[in-house]
Amino acid sequence: MLGVVCAVLLAVWLIWLPQLARDPQVQAILQEREEQGIDAAAMFYSDLPAVDDAQERLQQLKTEAPNLFWSP
Amino acid sequence: MNESPRSQDPDNDTIVTPTQRPWTEQFRKSEDWWAIYLGIIILAAAWLITQSGLGLAGGEDGLVSPLKGWFSKPGEWTNSPLESIAMSPGKNSVQGIITVFLVSLGLFGLGAQVMGRSFVRFAGGYWFVFLLATIAYVATGQVVVKQYNLEYALWALGIGLLISNTVGTPGFVKPALMTEFFIKTGLVLLGAEVLVSKLIALGVPGICIAWVVTPIVLISTYIFGQKVLKIESKSLNMVISADMSVCGVSAAIATAAACRAKKEELSFAIGLSLSFTVIMMIVLPALIKAIGLSPIVGGAWIGGTIDSTGAVAVAGTMLGDAARDVAVTIKMIQNILIGVTAFGVAVYWVSCVEKDSTSTRPQVSEIWHRFPKFVLGFMAASLIFSWIYGMGESQQAVVDAMKGDCTKVLRGWFFCLAFVSIGLESNFRDLAKFLTGSKPLVLYVVGQSFNLILTLFMAWLMFEVVFTDAAQQLLQ
Numbered sequence: 001m002l003g004v005v006c007a008v009l010l011a012v013w014l015i016w017l018p019q020l021a022r023d024p025q026v027q028a029i030l031q032e033r034e035e036q037g038i039d040a041a042a043m044f045y046s047d048l049p050a051v052d053d054a055q056e057r058l059q060q061l062k063t064e065a066p067n068l069f070w071s072p
Numbered sequence: 073m074n075e076s077p078r079s080q081d082p083d084n085d086t087i088v089t090p091t092q093r094p095w096t097e098q099f100r101k102s103e104d105w106w107a108i109y110l111g112i113i114i115l116a117a118a119w120l121i122t123q124s125g126l127g128l129a130g131g132e133d134g135l136v137s138p139l140k141g142w143f144s145k146p147g148e149w150t151n152s153p154l155e156s157i158a159m160s161p162g163k164n165s166v167q168g169i170i171t172v173f174l175v176s177l178g179l180f181g182l183g184a185q186v187m188g189r190s191f192v193r194f195a196g197g198y199w200f201v202f203l204l205a206t207i208a209y210v211a212t213g214q215v216v217v218k219q220y221n222l223e224y225a226l227w228a229l230g231i232g233l234l235i236s237n238t239v240g241t242p243g244f245v246k247p248a249l250m251t252e253f254f255i256k257t258g259l260v261l262l263g264a265e266v267l268v269s270k271l272i273a274l275g276v277p278g279i280c281i282a283w284v285v286t287p288i289v290l291i292s293t294y295i296f297g298q299k300v301l302k303i304e305s306k307s308l309n310m311v312i313s314a315d316m317s318v319c320g321v322s323a324a325i326a327t328a329a330a331c332r333a334k335k336e337e338l339s340f341a342i343g344l345s346l347s348f349t350v351i352m353m354i355v356l357p358a359l360i361k362a363i364g365l366s367p368i369v370g371g372a373w374i375g376g377t378i379d380s381t382g383a384v385a386v387a388g389t390m391l392g393d394a395a396r397d398v399a400v401t402i403k404m405i406q407n408i409l410i411g412v413t414a415f416g417v418a419v420y421w422v423s424c425v426e427k428d429s430t431s432t433r434p435q436v437s438e439i440w441h442r443f444p445k446f447v448l449g450f451m452a453a454s455l456i457f458s459w460i461y462g463m464g465e466s467q468q469a470v471v472d473a474m475k476g477d478c479t480k481v482l483r484g485w486f487f488c489l490a491f492v493s494i495g496l497e498s499n500f501r502d503l504a505k506f507l508t509g510s511k512p513l514v515l516y517v518v519g520q521s522f523n524l525i526l527t528l529f530m531a532w533l534m535f536e537v538v539f540t541d542a543a544q545q546l547l548q
Contacts, residue, residue, distance in 0.1 A: 001238045002234065002235070002238035002239050005234060005238070013153070013211060013214060014152075014153070017214050017216045017217065018150060018151045018152070018214075020216045021150045021151070021214070021215050021216050022150070022151070026215075026216065029219070030215055030219070032389075033219070033386070033389070036389060036393075036396070038382075038385045038386055038389055038396075039218075039382055039385070040218050040219045040220065040221050040382040040383065040385070040386045041212055041218045041221060041222070041223050041224070041382050042380075042381045042382035042385065043223055043225075043320070043321055043322050043380070043381060043382070043484070043487075044262065044265060044319075044322050044381055044407055045265075045270075045381055045400070045403060045404035045407045046265040046475055046476075046480055047381065047382070047480065047484075048381055048382065048385055048400060050385050050396065050400050051400050051401070051404055053397070054396070054397035054398075054400050054401050055273060055401070057397055058273060058274065058397065058401065061542075061545050061546070065541075065545065068275070068539075068541065068542045068545060069274055069275025069276060069277060069278070069539065069542050070275045070276055072538045072539055072540075072541075
């Protein structure tokens with residue numbers, strides 16, 4: 001039973017998924033996400049590079065208008 | 073001054089099991105205290121080494137810490153799993169993975185030895201658990217798998233379950249299955265990433281969406297589960313409520329440990345959460361576009377409702393840069409809530425849920441003795457590193473480098489080891505019983521529906537009514 005399941009999982013991970021990953025559309029999505037610092041498997045905010053970029057942009061806004069998010 | 077007695081029921085497979093010991097022995101032999109000791113050792117050493125500035129130099133990505141490349145995990149791969157591990161020193165390196173293995177073996181082995189286990193027997197099984205955790209990381213790293221937010225927790229559990237339910241967990245591995253120890257130590261390290269200053273990143277809107285809505289949803293869902301659905305297991309109810317309302321897997325781990333949930337309950341809650349996360353990650357952005365919500369309101373809605381941090385980023389990106397920035401910021405603020413949630417749940421559990429046979433409220437001293445002490449380590453790490461982080465840019469760089477190059481990597485490994493251990497100790501029958509009744513599923517669906525409604529209302533109120541200027545600025 002373990003052998004059969006392992007064989008199936010190996011076929012999925014070593015054959016099917018790599019084939020899917022080579023699709024140009026998938027490649028484009030992966031490239032875009034990497035450029036934007038998106039780690040889809042991130043568990044916590046510190047695992048996500050996109051948070052740093054977001055913080056920088058917010059900080060820029062707050063520098064120009066310190067009360068932007070504190071008073072209506 | 074004893075903690076409550078250890079349960080003798082072999083089926084009582086809890087994440088945290090109180091033991092009866094004199095207080096001197098507690099400090100030496102309690103798993104909670106050892107999680108704190110190991111957390112202190114790792115955090116202090118990492119901070120001191122990074123702070124020392126040895127090798128700290130400017131680089132393209134900012135300051136480079138002396139720990140960079142020393143601690144690694146398998147990375148992404150496309151065609152072959154061998155791509156996930158680099159032979160040369162640096163990110164995802166074999167050297168880094170071996171270092172993690174040796175350091176964790178030494179630290180956990182020391183703790184195991186002092187707590188009364190055999191280091192040799194622990195080490196004899198630990199390499200196998202670590203190997204399975206490595207395989208889980210490799211499985212997660214396949215780029216297509218990764219894009220669907222199928223986190224390492226799922227694969228670690230799956231690999232463990234596959235072995236335990238087919239050939240059976242080998243006897244030599246069992247001494248190394250210290251699930252609670254791995255989780256609690258990981259949580260103390262996670263505390264250093266819970267930086268209180270991040271709370272105000274989005275000012276009043278962020279606080280209202282993340283810190284007002286979330287506790288309301290958490291408590292309401294729990295009460296619904298107890299009073300309406302009458303879910304037998306309060307801990308299962310609490311873990312599902314927390315992972316749905318706060319921030320997914322990390323919240324589930326912290327809450328499960330705080331309320332002494334069973335390992336199967338944590339596994340089930342995580343499986344439930346990740347399943348719905350994949351669906352919401354795709355459906356919610358499409359729905360937002362279909363009903364014509366502004367990207368800012370949509371981003372806030374996504375951030376406050378989709379459980380997982382990575383999935384929030386993916387979903388937010390579908391609405392544009394501004395939506396993504398708001399979404400990940402809201403989720404970050406919710407992440408900060410983990411510490412308060414774990415602490416609050418722990419206090420509630422020991423003072424209200426775990427009443428003694430006379431049903432009278434326990435004394436303060438009794439609350440202290442029952443309280444899961446590792447939560448204090450978690451909170452202390454958060455407060456100390458929040459304080460250090462607040463000292464200025466130079467300390468911010470040190471803390472960021474320390475986390476990125478060492479403690480965050482170790483935290484991930486410790487959780488992965490924990491989930492492998494849970495899988496190796498569980499069987500499908502234990503998980504299947506949660507599927508036979510529909511109450512947990514109903515709890516999640518009803519709770520998440522309430523979460524969606526309340527978060528949308530708050531996001532609309534904040535960005536369409538009160539802080540319209542801020543919303544305009546965010547869009548520019």
